[in-house]
Amino acid sequence: MSLKARFDEELQDVVFSKEDRARLKDQLVRLAREQKRPGLRERLTQFWHGSTEVPLPAAVAVVIIMGLGLWTAYSNLLAVDPAAAALFFKAGSETYQVITQGVSVL
């Protein structure tokens, strides 16, 4: 008889009882549920519903529409006129003066 067979014979009673096996399964399933990390969407939804009743897709749509409206109204504030910018640069460079005299008081 091989060593493996001898071990099997001597270890035939070494098994988990039905109760222990069921307990182990329950413990692992519980652990797996705790460990299951929700996805980004789930986490966002969870966070949102923790503080407000407004559905997340509707809130996102409102924010997008408001953003578009504000952009069309105020986007010209961000526009840069190249001619005016050049003039500002020029004026700035002409006021430049090197200080070669005097005492520095700290």
Place this chain on the structure above:
Amino acid sequence: MEPIEALKRREEAAIHWLVDSFSDRLLKAATLILSDQHLAEDAVQDCFVDAIANLESFRGESSVYTWLYTILLRRCYQLRRKNSQQLILSTEVIDGVLTRQGTHSSGPDTEADWVFRNAVKKLKYKYREVIVLFYYAEFSINEIAKLLGAPEGTIKNRLYRARRQLRNVLEKEDGHVFKSAF
């Protein structure tokens, strides 16, 4: 077919499959390695908990069986270190009490009849480990080397010494048993 993806999704059915498929095999191996069934139960339980907690780290390069063994060996080693002193004491105390009371049964399936289990128990831990992995779990030398993180040459050498020690123990116990086993 191993339900790896279902396991990674932590599906209940896959977890049940994992326990049903491997718990007893791992328990038997751990019992041989640790020479204590209760400690072995703890080791197997910890092994499954570790496996579920680290499912993402399983890349599928080896079988689930091999992967679980890697975790189990680590757990056995830790438990053995933690409990070695207590284990010696408790075994000695229990043996002493049983001997005094004369309750050591001589019938079949008792500890006295476990020729091979008792012989393995007498080996050093590192030899016990390779004997169990090679002869009981039936891993190849190459797989054992990977499992234990040691070169193949070291494992071959360890297995050779383990076999020699086991032969000596078994020959002292019962010579013909050894000859028929190898």
